[in-house]
Amino acid sequence: MKKPLSHILLITDMDDTLLRTDKTVSRENLDALEEFRALGGKFTIATGRSIPSYLPYHQSLHPDCAVVLNNGAVLYRPDRDEILWNSILPASAKEYVTQAVQEFDSLGVEILLGKEIFIPKMNQQICDHMEHEHLVHTVVPVEQIPDEWYKVLYAMEPDELPGLCSFLEHQGHSDVTYVTSSSCYCEMLPKNTSKGDSLKILLELEQLQNHKVYAVGDYYNDIHLLEAADVAAAVDNAPDDVKAYADFVVASNNEHGIAQVVKRIMEKEL
Known part of the structure; x- marks a missing residue:
């Protein structure tokens, strides 16, 4: 039986979005993501972090598909320790x-x-x-x-x-x-590398083109991600000119904003 949120992909930034200021993930956010997954939703990450900087969080986050790293320069499957795609800076x-x-x-x-x-x-x-x-x-x-x-x-x-x-x-x-x-x-x-550009490549490589994408971010490097998503959210600690790219704003990274995004998805999609 098809689960009710199996058509949804939630992709979120890490630092100052999913992570609190102390660089931990709140139990409220983790519980909300588990509830989202239990209903069939898929979850992943789009972060400026590199592979070694992301990996300490993998066991608690265990994303359902490739993660976007290095602000869009890398698509990485941590479950297989495999780089699916990457972009390289010029010699200049x-x-x-x-x-x-x-x-x-x-x-x-x-x-x-x-x-x-x-x-x-x-x-x-x-x-x-x-x-x-x-x-x-x-x-x-x-x-x-x-x-x-x-x-x-x-x-x-x-x-x-x-x-x-x-x-x-x-x-x-x-x-x-x-x-x-x-x-x-x-x-x-x-050149032409961003979280938003890599999201489009991720959807193709992971065969998720038919999914409705919810994206969450907090800073200027998240703007292209918010633009590329079907529905965009910003946490309350984001600058006002980043919030302008969001369809709605949730609580700050220290107040379980991702849990509020999940609640919003359930209200709209179930």
Whole structure:
């Protein structure tokens, strides 16, 4: 017998959306997702996190299909430890990183390749990121980092980040995409790469084209995801100009917003 929500895919951002500020998932959100699944709904993740940063959450989240990682540069099946699809930065990304490091003394840089994290420039934000998530990484000059970069993460103090974003915007780097993913992170992605673009590829690869997609996010790197979904939700801690892309707004990430999304789906779809 077909379950009543078997035509629904729920895809959500992790940090500051599904995860609380302390980087945990509330019991209320987990219980709601289990209830959603019991009714046939499918659930997955779209995050800026890399494979090693996502994996500690896999056993508690156990998504039903591929997850979108690196802000859209990777589609990964954690149950099979398999990258289904990925997008690669151009060779010019090395020059762009070198320019940025020379321009900003306080800049920190992470470069992500598959399951590996390389750090050509450490600062306090990058150090905190590595320590808080217990991420294995290699500190090495840009020229010694292997090719096939998935993304570059720039990190600065929040009051300094707008200056970096302005600098990057005026460099004319037409072969890459820049997006802010938090108050202290700006990311370089392959051109035309976003969570929304990868959602479309995910639906095709996982044969979910006939599913109605609900998406949830909180920040500017989620806008394309919200636009690509059939129904978009934002958590209350999102900036107002991100909320403008949502069909409805739920409680904050610290107040079990995902559980409210599930409740809304049940009210509308059952």
